[in-house]
Amino acid sequence: MPITLYDLAGSDDSSRFSPYCWRTKLSLAHKGLEAQTKLVRFTQKEPIAHSGSPTVPVIDDGDTTVCDSFNIAVYLDQTYPDAPPLLGSEIAIGQAKFIETWTNTQVMGTLFRIIIMDVFNGLDDADKAYFRETREKRFGMTLEQFEKDDDEQRAALATILTPVRMMLATQPFLSGDKPAYADYILMGCFMLARCGSDKNILADDDPILAWVERMLDLYDGLCRKA
Numbered sequence: 334m335p336i337t338l339y340d341l342a343g344s345d346d347s348s349r350f351s352p353y354c355w356r357t358k359l360s361l362a363h364k365g366l367e368a369q370t371k372l373v374r375f376t377q378k379e380p381i382a383h384s385g386s387p388t389v390p391v392i393d394d395g396d397t398t399v400c401d402s403f404n405i406a407v408y409l410d411q412t413y414p415d416a417p418p419l420l421g422s423e424i425a426i427g428q429a430k431f432i433e434t435w436t437n438t439q440v441m442g443t444l445f446r447i448i449i450m451d452v453f454n455g456l457d458d459a460d461k462a463y464f465r466e467t468r469e470k471r472f473g474m475t476l477e478q479f480e481k482d483d484d485e486q487r488a489a490l491a492t493i494l495t496p497v498r499m500m501l502a503t504q505p506f507l508s509g510d511k512p513a514y515a516d517y518i519l520m521g522c523f524m525l526a527r528c529g530s531d532k533n534i535l536a537d538d539d540p541i542l543a544w545v546e547r548m549l550d551l552y553d554g555l556c557r558k559a
Contacts, residue, residue: 335366336367337368337371337392337394338369338370338390338392339370339371339373339391340372341373342372344456345455346372350452351521352522352524352525353388353390354402355520355556356390356402356514356520356521357402359517359520359551359552359555360405363417363512364416364417365416366416375457375463383398384399386401406419419517420513421513428515432515436519436521440494441522444490444522444534445525446480446482447486447532448529448530450476451531452525455529491535498539498541506547507519507544523545528559
């Protein structure tokens with residue numbers, strides 16, 4: 334029986350912009366695990382109510398339900414140890430947790446300011462009020478005030494990504510010679526931009542683009558087809 338993945342969609346079913354769901358989709362592909370997808374939207378809580386989580390990704394693997402992309406990665410490694418590891422050792426799990434925290438707070442926070450109105454405009458009408466209310470409460474300002482699509486913000490994002498460029502100067506993936514969960518964490522951000530906006534968030538000569546291209550080609554072009 335295949336794993337069921339609950340994935341977030343915009344107004345169009347093909348608009349799968351959640352960076353966290355992309356981490357899980359890449360993790361499942363990395364493990365070679367078949368998954369069937371059930372689409373949910375921000376205001377559709379009933380399909381995932383059994384998980385106890387208000388947000389996706391959520392997976393059902395037989396009688397086991399797991400929520401949160403990082404928890405899912407750990408679960409997949411523990412449950413399917415014969416498939417290629419996503420994280421590996423306890424030390425690697427701790428290191429990946431740091432990368433996740435850095436990505437969520439630094440990369441995602443800055444990227445979101447550039448593209449938030451694009452993401453908002455791509456939502457289902459029923460979700461727009463929910464998205465606006467919850468995000469404006471979190472930010473303490475309107476979405477329009479929060480958005481900062483300018484040279485200063487793009488320069489800030491480029492600076493934040495400096496460690497990524499330094500690592501990719503010596504190896505093809507963040508995880509080394511082959512991709513693993515650290516790569517999927519960051520790639521989720523680029524999939525948010527790819528699926529939720531038409532803006533170019535990196536300069537044309539940014540060496541990170543070569544890594545993005547490699548990631549897009551993985552698993553029969555899973556990301557590129559999005």
